[in-house]
Amino acid sequence: MSRTPEAIPRISLTWLLVAQVLVILPHLIHLPLWIVFLWLGCAGWRIQVFLMRARYPNAWIKLGLLLGTGFGVFFSRGSLIGLEAGSVLLIAAFILKLLEMRSRRDALVLIFLGFFAVVTAYLFDDSIVSALYSLLPVTALLAALIGLQQTRFAERPWPTLRLAGGMLLQALPLMLLLFVFFPRLGPLWTLPQPGDQAVTGLSDSMAPGDIAELSQSGALAFRASFDGEPPPRQQLYWRALTLEHFDGRRWSQSPAAHLPIAPRWERKGTPLQYSIVMEPSQRPWLFSLDIGETSLDRARMMNDFRLEYYRPVDRSLLYRVVSWPQAVREPQLAGGQLRRALQLPETGNPRTREWAEALKRQYPQPDELAQALLAHFNREPYVYTLKPPLAGADGIDEFLFDTRRGFCAHYAGAMTFALRVAGIPARVVAGYQGGEYNPSGRYLSVHQFDAHAWVEYWQPGKGWVSADPTFQVAPERIEQGLEQAVAEEQSFLASSPFSPLRYRNIGWINQLRLTWDRVNYGWQRWVLGYQGEQQLEVLQRWFGRIDNGVLAVVLVGGGGLMLSLLALLLFKPWRCEHDPQQRLFLRFERLLARHGLRRRTGEGPRAFAERASLALPAQAEAIRGFVQVYEAQRYGGQKASPATLRQALARVRQGLPWRLTRAD
Amino acid sequence: MRTKLEDCLQAVNQVLLGKEAQVRLALTCLLARGHLLIEDLPGMGKTTLSHALARVMGLSFQRIQFTSDLLPGDILGTSVFDKDTGQFVFHPGPIFAELVLADEINRATPKSQSALLEAMEEGQVTIEGATRPLPEPFFVIATQNPVSQGGTFALPESQLDRFLMRLSLGYPAKAAEKALLLGESRREILPRLDAVLDHAELAAIQQEVTRVRASDALVDYVLRLVEATRSQPQFAWGLSPRASLALLAAARAWAFLAGRDYVIPEDVQAVLPSVVGHRLRERADPTGHGGGALVQWLLTEVAAV
Structure with missing residues (x-):
């Protein structure tokens, strides 16, 4: 030993x-x-x-x-x-x-x-x-x-x-x-996620520069796959959240948006069904087309129709959505909401205020006014650019009347401001527009540069209506995407020259990129996303109606069966010694093995006992005594008596220090 | 009775110094009614051992030196015409002794060898139509010289199988050889050895040995050993049932000598090398000398319990 x-x-x-x-x-x-x-x-x-x-x-x-x-x-x-x-x-x-x-x-x-x-x-x-x-x-x-x-x-x-x-x-x-x-158990505790991974994405407030910054990022925001053909590109307005509060420069989410009040709305038209695999955003908002309902556990619709998860999305998340694009959204509006949708700072942008009030006198109907605003953007020489000139104190005034250069955030902000001045409840909606269709995988990839802002205004009876001033200025942004809209100024992903997205016009690179993207999507959707409901769904498809209880029973039973088979295989009970004499001898062997003495295959009991006696001289007598009794019973024709053998074994054990495992 | 056997061993050990283990095996062979083949160089004490054994057991002793011109008649005996009676009178050959030493058995032709071996197996000889029983007890010790192979007829496997054991004496230890050199000549000691046992006692002991208990478990071990030689690939061929009988008989005698009335696995292991060594050949070398390595394999790898 x-x-x-x-x-x-x-x-x-x-x-x-x-x-x-x-x-x-x-x-x-x-x-x-x-x-x-x-x-x-x-x-x-x-x-x-x-x-x-x-x-x-x-x-x-x-x-x-x-x-x-x-x-x-x-x-x-x-x-x-x-x-x-x-x-x-x-x-x-x-x-x-x-x-x-x-x-x-x-x-x-x-x-x-x-x-x-x-x-x-x-x-x-x-x-x-x-x-x-x-x-x-x-x-x-x-x-x-x-x-x-x-x-x-x-x-x-x-x-x-x-x-x-x-x-x-x-x-x-x-x-x-x-x-x-294997059932995916919910986390018993959650780890704080790595914080230095700055995630680019929408934030809960928007100054005119934010979305321009976002449009420099080729990172993936989410992927969506539709049951059936996806709707045309100009209908793909992915809502994330609404920005209702304006402080003269920055649009932000109003505190009331967090109140758990469900909005009233009516389903209308044909629904769209699709599933979304969302990249981690560190924000609780989920993306959906208007008006989306999700079956995701612990996600709900907030009062501005955004879908919100119970905690920030810090890992890929798969959810299914049913959207009703023609739904009527909140035909009646409560006083508080109305106030919030008309909020304006006390001062600032006097020229715009004046202009909007003039328009209101010209077009008393909200619809007409909105159309007039859109027509204004269409008619006047506005330029869609990712490099607008820096704005001063009265940003909207400068944009509308002096520079006329800007992108979606400028147009949406300016139009919302004008609508509010004219007494029409309105808000900015932030989200994504469009997406890249992967024909082999039949899904849409929406990247950060697809970030977009548009306008929603409200009329009594009709509810909220969406309007997109950017479409009037740069229809190619909506119909073909950002790359085409800014093709002339070459500002698309200007700060990331190596992003494969920049080389979409080179056929094989694009093909490679789309294939790789598809593999990643499959991984997220079918491997990372395979849990909870999706797992249950797959199992149900295979085994028919099955609920959690049955699944648990089957799993526990199957696990038990497998373990017992394994135990059978490992312990081989049929090879277990039935002869009590032999069993006791095996016990004797195991006892000595714990002290580093293992009987060799060809070693007879007596030779083993002699060897053991030399190694453990204090127990020599007891060891020899046991083997003598064993020999006499097994070979000497003495009547088998496990009791005497057991006594002899006990004597051996008495003298030895207790050990659980073999000494190797 | 057992003390007498110990006395026998002691007496032989006085003559053949430092070879206790071989002497004990030789005695075991005798008690198991088997014949012994000693393989060694000349001058290692083969004759001394046989002679001493014969003396202490009180057996009549004959030695036949095998040569290439030895005829079966020289072993078994011949009928000679007697002028006085006018009849053929049988003159028994040296085989009609109780302990026969067949020296350098591989020097004789196969014809003469088989005359001896048949006698060993049958316990009787048939000469000119008359069957004559050999004395009881009858014990043959054959020797052969493994080194000088010129002009020899090696015993075939079938003949080797008839020897219960094959032993090799080997060089004596230094101390034993010193004692040998300093002491009296062996030739002088031998005649002074007294018989310890008489015929009746030897027969009784041999009878007793067959009654030594071999339990089921023990026989299972013997079967495992035999089975291993028949199934494992390194063995050229397996052990015959005669070999398994021999193994058990030798183990019984060994156990009896050890003072037990039952056989334990260690008894089998003690006699295993000498009982099966000459009956096994390696597959890689089927004409080779024997299975020393194979026996070691059997001893270590076949489960004893």
């Missing part, structure tokens, strides 16, 4: 170091740089230890490293708690553990830590690329795990890797099975 811990085999160490690199690599985007040097130092040290050129660090050095790392994390992340600091700490621990990896047990700890670190990488990136990549570190960790079981003298690392790969492949069917059937 050797007391020195068993050294870690060469192959295992090799694979462990490889696995560490692979595990840490995807984390590098959010790790401080010194982690790399920490790893280099620790790995170098551990290799020197393996080559017997260095010793393991002593307690003081370890304490110093621990404190140093702790301070390092605190200074680079400003905290020791939270997801980011936590993941840095995890990786640092994963690295530092190298320096006290003496025995197999330590190596096991390190390997399991590695598996955990692989999983935490998903918190930062759950795309298909990173998921496929994570197979690499998992294989390397498996190889290290297998390497631990090999002798210290095995030289070639490749067979180990091949075995690990084979095992991973064998696990594939089980993985698929679990993926399809």
Whole structure:
């Protein structure tokens, strides 16, 4: 019984170091740089230890490293708690553990830590690329795990890797099975999401420059796939939220928009059915065409018809929507709402006020007035541009009468302002317009540069009506998209020259981009989005009507069945010893095995007892006594008496210190 | 009775120094009514061992030196015409002794070899139509020289199978050899050895040995061993039922010598190398000398319990 811990085999160490690199690599985007040097130092040290050129660090050095790392994390992340600091700490621990990896047990700890670190990488990136990549570190960790079981003298690392790969492949069917059937439990707690990932997207207030900035981003906002053909592009107004409060410069969401009052509306016309996979936006709004109802759990319609999730969307979200484009929206409006939809700052933009009041005298009907405004934008030489001149204090005045250059936010803001001056309740709607149709995947991708603002005005009896002044100025923006609208000034994605979206006119690049986009969409929709209702839906399609209760019973039953089959296979009860004598002898063997004495296959009981007596001289008599009784009963023709055998075994056990596991 | 057997062993050990294990196996072979093949270089004490055994067991001893011109008649005996009676009178050959030492058995032609081996197997000889029983007990110790193979007729496997055991004496240990060199000549000690057992006692012991208990579990172990030789790929061929009988008989005698009236797996293991070694061949080398490595494999890999 050797007391020195068993050294870690060469192959295992090799694979462990490889696995560490692979595990840490995807984390590098959010790790401080010194982690790399920490790893280099620790790995170098551990290799020197393996080559017997260095010793393991002593307690003081370890304490110093621990404190140093702790301070390092605190200074680079400003905290020791939270997801980011936590993941840095995890990786640092994963690295530092190298320096006290003496025995197999330590190596096991390190390997399991590695598996955990692989999983935490998903918190930062759950795309298909990173998921496929994570197979690499998992294989390397498996190889290290297998390497631990090999002798210290095995030289070639490749067979180990091949075995690990084979095992991973064998696990594939089980993985698929679990993926399809395993119930997705709701989170028991939620982690604060990584905050440094600035997400571009709509915000709850809009100054004229905001949307221009957004239109520089080629990031994906969401994807939508329709049941059947999608409606024409000029009808694709994706509502996110409404901006009702104007402070003279900036439009923002009114505080009342958060009140949980459901709006009144009537379904009319034919509905559109589609599903949306939304990218993380860190905002609670969901996107839908007017007026959308969703079956998503814990999402509801707020009083400005926007759909809101119960918390900010911080990971991809799949939901289904039924939209009623011809619905009548709030034919009656309450006093408070009316006031909010007519709110204006006390002063500012005098020329616009004057002009709007003149128009009101000319066109007393709200509809006529709105048409007149739109006609004005159409008729006068307005220019749609992403590079408008900077606005002064009376921004709307300058825009309407001097510069006449701007984009959707300018037009929508100016028109809403004019409508309000004329006493017509109106508001700015922020959202997205259009989207890129992927013909092979039959879905629409809506990017950040599709962000748009338009106008909604209200008339008694008719409710809210949408109007888009931008369409009057630059119909190509609505009909073909931003790229065409700003083709002349070449400002489309000017700040990201490498975005593949800029090269849509090059056929094969575009084809490649669309295909890749489609793969990503499939991943999000069918892999990441496969949970909750969608899972239930798929299972129902396969197995007919099934509810959660039945599913739970089936799952628990199936799991139980599988576990018991596994148990049968592992423990092989049919091979269990029925002979009480033999059972007791097996117990005797197990007892001694715990003390490092294992009977060899060809070793007879007496020879084994002699060997054991030499190793455990204090128990020699009891051990010999047991074997004598056993021999006499088994070979000597003495009457079988398990009781005497048991007594003899008890005598052996009495003298031995208690041990649970085998001493290896 | 057992003390007498111990006395026998002690007496033989006085003559053949430092070879306790081989002497015990040889005695085991005798008690199991088997014949013994000793394979060794000349001058290692083969004759001394046989002679000493014969003396202490009180057996009549004959030695036949096998040569290439030895005829079956030289072993079995011949009828010679007697002028006085006018009849053929049978002159028994050296085989009609209780312990026969067939020295360098592989020097004789197969014809002469088989004359001896048939006698060993049948316990009787048939000469000129008359069947004559051999004495009881009847014990053959054959020796052969494994090194000088020129002009020899190696025993075929079928003949080897008739020997219960094959032993090899080997060089003595240093201390034993020193004692040998300093002590009296063996030739002088041998005649002084007294018989410890008489015929009746030996017969009784041999009878007793057959009654040593071999339990079900033990027989299962023997079967596992035999089965392994028949099923494992490294064996050129498996053990015959005669071999399994021999194994059990030898194990019984060994257990009896150890003072037990039942056989345990260790008894089987103790006799296994000498009982099955000459009956096994490796598949890779079917004409080779024997299965030392195979026996080791059997000892370590076949479950004993």
